[in-house]
Amino acid sequence: MEAPDLSLRGVAFARLSEGRVVARGTFESVGYVRPGGRLTALRGAASLEPEPGTPFDSWGTVHVVAPSTTGELAAQRFTATGGVRMNAARGDSAVTERVRYDGTAGSVESDTPLDAQGPGYRLHGNGLLARTDGSSIAITGGVTGSMELEARQ
Amino acid sequence: MALLLAAAALPQGSVDFSAGQMRIDSKERRVHLDGEVKIVRGDLTVTGDHAVAFYAAQQKKALGTSVGGQSIDRFTVDGHVHVQRAARTGEGEHGDLNMVEQTMVLTGAPEAPPVLREGDETLSGDRILFHLDNDDVDVQKPRLVLRRAMPDEKAPVPMRVEATSLMVQKARQVAHFAGNVVVHREDMIVKSPRMDAIYDKDGQLTRLELRGGVDLREGDRRATGENADYDARTRIVVLTGDPRLYDRGDMLTGDRIDMALASKDVHIERVRGRVRPDAHKDETEAPR
Numbered sequence: 001m002e003a004p005d006l007s008l009r010g011v012a013f014a015r016l017s018e019g020r021v022v023a024r025g026t027f028e029s030v031g032y033v034r035p036g037g038r039l040t041a042l043r044g045a046a047s048l049e050p051e052p053g054t055p056f057d058s059w060g061t062v063h064v065v066a067p068s069t070t071g072e073l074a075a076q077r078f079t080a081t082g083g084v085r086m087n088a089a090r091g092d093s094a095v096t097e098r099v100r101y102d103g104t105a106g107s108v109e110s111d112t113p114l115d116a117q118g119p120g121y122r123l124h125g126n127g128l129l130a131r132t133d134g135s136s137i138a139i140t141g142g143v144t145g146s147m148e149l150e151a152r153q
Numbered sequence: 154m155a156l157l158l159a160a161a162a163l164p165q166g167s168v169d170f171s172a173g174q175m176r177i178d179s180k181e182r183r184v185h186l187d188g189e190v191k192i193v194r195g196d197l198t199v200t201g202d203h204a205v206a207f208y209a210a211q212q213k214k215a216l217g218t219s220v221g222g223q224s225i226d227r228f229t230v231d232g233h234v235h236v237q238r239a240a241r242t243g244e245g246e247h248g249d250l251n252m253v254e255q256t257m258v259l260t261g262a263p264e265a266p267p268v269l270r271e272g273d274e275t276l277s278g279d280r281i282l283f284h285l286d287n288d289d290v291d292v293q294k295p296r297l298v299l300r301r302a303m304p305d306e307k308a309p310v311p312m313r314v315e316a317t318s319l320m321v322q323k324a325r326q327v328a329h330f331a332g333n334v335v336v337h338r339e340d341m342i343v344k345s346p347r348m349d350a351i352y353d354k355d356g357q358l359t360r361l362e363l364r365g366g367v368d369l370r371e372g373d374r375r376a377t378g379e380n381a382d383y384d385a386r387t388r389i390v391v392l393t394g395d396p397r398l399y400d401r402g403d404m405l406t407g408d409r410i411d412m413a414l415a416s417k418d419v420h421i422e423r424v425r426g427r428v429r430p431d432a433h434k435d436e437t438e439a440p441r
Contacts, residue, residue, distance in 0.1 A: 055179035120224050125175065139175040146167040147184070149194075149252045150209040150226035 004031030004040070011041070023048045027069075037073040044069050044080070055134030060089025066099070076103025084110075092118030096128065106132045114139065120148035168225065168252070169193040172204070182208040182223070192228060192250070196239060197285065199248060199257070202232025209253075226253045234259065236283075241271045243281065255286040266296075273309070274299055278319070288323040295319035295330065299358070313337040316348070326352045334363070341371040341414070345381070358385045367392065369412075375399040376412060388414045396421075402429035 008030045015023040025046030032039045045065045050056035064086050071078030078101045086094045097112035110128040117123070123145030130137040173188025184206040186192075192199045209226040228250040236243035236257060245259035245267030259267035259281045269276040269290070278292035297314040317332025328350040336343040346365035353359050361383035369376040369390065379394020389411055392398075396410040398419060405419075405426035412419050 123175065134179050137177040137179070142171075142173060143175040143186075144169075144171040145175075146169045147206060148167045148224040150224040 002033050002038075005034045006030075006032040008032070021049065022051070025064075037075075039069075039071060039073060041069040043067060051133075058090060059092055062086060062088045071101075077101070088118070090119060092116070099128075101132075103132075108132060111141075122146050168228075170204075170206075184225075190230065192230070194252075197257075198237045199228070199230055199234065199250060201230035201234040201248065204228055204230045227251050238283075238285075241269065243267065243269045243283070245281070255284065257283040257285060259283075276319075290319070290321040292319040292321075293317075310339055314348075314350075326354065328352070336361075341369070343370075343381070344368045360384060371414075373401050376410060378410065390414060398426075402431075403427065 009028065011027040011030045013023075013025055013027075014021050023046055025044060027041040028043035030039055030041045043065075045063070048062040048064065050059055050062065056062070064080075064084065066080035066084045067082030069078055069080045079098065080101070081098045084096055084099045086092075094114060094116035096110045096114040098110060100109045101107075102109075108128065108130045112127070114125045114128050115123075116125075123139060123143055125139035125143040126141030127139070128137075129140055170186060170190070170192050172186035172190045174186070176185040176187070177183075178185060186204040186206070188202070190201050190204040192204060205228065206225045207227040207229075208223040228248075230248040230250065232246065234243075234245045234248040236245075236248065236259065243257075243259050245261045246265060247260045249256075249258040249260075251257075259269075260279070261267040266277045266279060267281045269281055269292075275298045276290075276292065277296045279294040280292070282291040284290070295314070295316055295318065297319070299312040299314070314330060314334070314336050316330040316334040318330070320329045320331075321327075322329070330348040330350070332346065334343075334345045334348040336348070343363065345363035345367045347363065349362040349364075350358060351360040351362070361381075363381040363383075365379070367376075367378050367381040369381065369392070376390075376392055376396065376398045378392035378396035380392070382391045382393075383389070384391075392410040392412070393408075396406060396408075398405045398410055398412075398421070403426065405421055405424055405428070407421040407424040407426075409422045410419065411421075
């Protein structure tokens with residue numbers, strides 16, 4: 001592994017978009033390699049604020065933790081591994097071994113088994129392919145689960 | 154008819170599913186399931202190639218677009234649809250499972266209509282509607298095949314029934330056929346505008362009640378009347394309402410005509426008519 005040009009401990013970050021904080025979080029340590037803008041971060045935790053009016057808006061604040069994250073800042077591509085967990089204020093939660101985020105493409109992918117549950121649903125799949133704007137979410141590779149039914153009138 | 158014997162209403166709560174892939178379309182508020190789809194609710198199992206789960210209509214308005222957090226009120230299933238509930242199975246090309254109304258509609262194509270089976274009995278039609286809460290069944294253009302042996306028969310003789318519509322009411326143990334009802338059994342054909350088939354608690358046919366003008370043909374014999382009642386135990390048809398029997402030139406009428414299907418015996422009350430013995434001179438007595 002290439003030695004980082006910059007090593008940081010106890011890192012806090014925030015991401016702004018159109019004047020509002022859309023994500024904030026911490027990493028226990030971050031190693032940054034200038035060529036390619038590559039970084040390796042350990043023990044990350046982030047809180048994401050879904051954009052109002054999008055399908056994820058109803059989730060409320062989303063908390064994500066990942067033991068390890070690598071990626072390229074300039075390309076906005078990151079891979080979180082080691083057991084990625086998500087919890088939303090609404091009560092949704094999900095866990096999978098590895099997640100890839102591509103900010104340019106606006107996609108989130110996973111090729112490892114995934115368990116998710118929340119109000120009205122529970123599911124297990126073997127992969128994930130989703131748009132970050134929530135317009136499409138696919139659970140791939142075989143899926144099982146349950147969905148809440150509307151009460152009989 | 155065993156199709157009358159099935160399970161009770163589906164329980165409330167959630168539905169289990171499995172599929173090759175699941176896609177949540179938050180804008181359309183639907184969930185698409187593709188590839189070997191299986192939906193299980195209590196003792197009801199539905200399988201097919203594709204399914205779409207629809208979020209409850211009222212929640213659509215309240216929540217707008219949302220990922221999860223809503224309940225499902227309806228599924229559609231397409232491609233090799235198979236329905237199983239207790240001993241009853243159904244097949245079709247398209248299924249519509251409405252969880253709020255507790256109904257399942259099966260449809261197909263003209264060359265491959267939906268089919269409902271239970272044991273040796275087969276019911277097909279243009280459209281089959283199951284009421285999952287009381288197990289009633291409504292069928293458009295029903296074609297029913299019964300393959301039960303009568304008490305005095307060694308092998309079952311299929312009986313086919315066709316009509317414009319069929320409504321099976323489990324609680325009353327009756328099947329209402331309506332519109333151009335036609336019953337075929339061996340060389341017997343019976344036509345009537347309406348027919349009720351009545352069953353016992355074991356699903357065994359006990360009685361057929363035909364109303365509105367009955368036309369029965371069996372070999373060279375023909376019988377007509379306003380009404381006909383068939384007793385499955387005795388295998389006797391009773392024609393009333395200006396009943397008439399036509400048999401190679403003979404025409405008999407009376408207050409009531411009893412026809413024994415097994416022995417071919419006929420009993421007529423207050424008989425009147427015209428008999429032409431010369432039309433029967435070559436006949437030998439039928440074996441009893």
